[in-house]
Amino acid sequence: DAKTTQPNSMESNEEEPVHLPCNHSTISGTDYIHWYRQLPSQGPEYVIHGLTSNVNNRMASLAIAEDRKSSTLILHRATLRDAAVYYCILRDVVLGNKLVFGAGTILRVKS
C-alpha cells in the first residue's frame, strides 16, 4: 500500500479555516485519496475522498495537487467538535478494501 506523510499535530483557532496537508509521492494511478477522522473515544469516520479533481462536501473540501503527489483537507471553519486525529489514506480502487492507517495528524482547536 502506498504511504502517506502527515504532520504529527496542528493547532487552530475556533471559527478559522484549517488546512491539513498530506504527501503521497508514490501514489499510483488507481489510488483514491481518502480522509477519515477519529474523534475522542469513537471509531474513525469518513470525511471525504477524491481522485484528481478538488471535492467539496458538507464536512470539508479536498484540494488535490495537479501531480497528485499531495493533497490538503480543508475545514472551512473549525469548531471544537473538529478536534480529532485526521488520517489521509490511499485506497486502490481495484484492489482496495481495507484501510491502511498511518499515524495521522492530531488537530487541536482552541476557543
Added chain:
Amino acid sequence: EAGVTQFPSHSVIEKGQTVTLRCDPISGHDNLYWYRRVMGKEIKFLLHFVKESKQDESGMPNNRFLAERTGGTYSTLKVQPAELEDSGVYFCASSRPLRLAGGPANEQFFGPGTRLTVL
C-alpha cells in the same frame, strides 16, 4: 439507520483466558472489517468478510485469533488464549456492497470499538 454496534464496550480478562467480541454491522452491509489499535501503535487491519466469506485475512496476527460471520450478519472475534500484547481497542466497520456503493468511496462505517485489557 442504526450504526455499527460492538459488544462489549470494555473487557478485562486474565492472560490465558478466552474473550469473544461481537460486531453487528449496519443492516444490508455485506462487507465487514475488523481492525485493532494496540498500545502506542497505529490502527491495523485484521480481516475482511464479504457476507459470510473471508475475503482477506492477511492482518490476523496468529492462530489465537478466530473470526466468524455465520449467516453473513453479525461477526465474532475470539481470542484464545489471550496474551498481554492483545490489549488494545478492537474496531469493527461495515460497508455497502460495491455495486451499491455508488463508486469507489465504499465508505466504511466504524463502530465505537471494544477496549480489551489483558492482565
